[in-house]
Amino acid sequence: MSPPWSQPLDVDRLSRGEAEIDFDVPLPELSRLRSRVPGIGGSVHGTARFGRQSRFVVAGLSFTGKASLQCQRCMQTMELAIDSTSHVALIALEADAAEVPEELEPVLARAGRISAGELLEEELLLALPIVPLHEQLRDCAVSPSAPLVPGEAPEHVSQRPFEGLGDLLKRK
Ligand SMILES: [Zn+2]
Numbered sequence: 001m002s003p004p005w006s007q008p009l010d011v012d013r014l015s016r017g018e019a020e021i022d023f024d025v026p027l028p029e030l031s032r033l034r035s036r037v038p039g040i041g042g043s044v045h046g047t048a049r050f051g052r053q054s055r056f057v058v059a060g061l062s063f064t065g066k067a068s069l070q071c072q073r074c075m076q077t078m079e080l081a082i083d084s085t086s087h088v089a090l091i092a093l094e095a096d097a098a099e100v101p102e103e104l105e106p107v108l109a110r111a112g113r114i115s116a117g118e119l120l121e122e123e124l125l126l127a128l129p130i131v132p133l134h135e136q137l138r139d140c141a142v143s144p145s146a147p148l149v150p151g152e153a154p155e156h157v158s159q160r161p162f163e164g165l166g167d168l169l170k171r172k
Helices: 011-018 031-038 094-099 116-125 163-170
Strands: 008-010 020-026 041-053 056-070 077-091 105-108 111-114
Touching: 008 011, 008 116, 011 041, 020 056, 020 116, 031 116, 041 077, 041 116, 077 094, 077 116, 094 105, 111 116
Parallel strands: 077 105
Antiparallel strands: 008 111, 020 041, 041 056, 056 077
């Protein structure tokens, strides 16, 4: 049986009932996300609150969780905390996007249906970095001066007695 987050939702019906749904989504199971970010791990928990704004079905989305990604500098796994809220307008036709109020982000719900997983996936595709890198130099196994060679792992990860020095140099 498919998990609840993958079931298509009738967004018009949910908006009329001002429904709120909870979802728990394992990130590797989102196929578009997985093809964009190979090796992605982690999971996200969130809620979507449906309603209406003028003629649009809208959803307030909030979600938190952790994604594990591969740092493109040192090729090691890094964790990224996810904590996000957004307001989307669920449109049935792409042509409707032009009329969506500025403060809302248009998301296509073909034939008025979208699953919580697809909705989340749209947001994550926008929110996740295209080239994930360890933010803190001390967490990264490769110095920032090393060339970016995706797919090539470092030979070994040595102890770095001067790792604080790297931070200092970067700050110059
Ligand atoms: Zn790194």
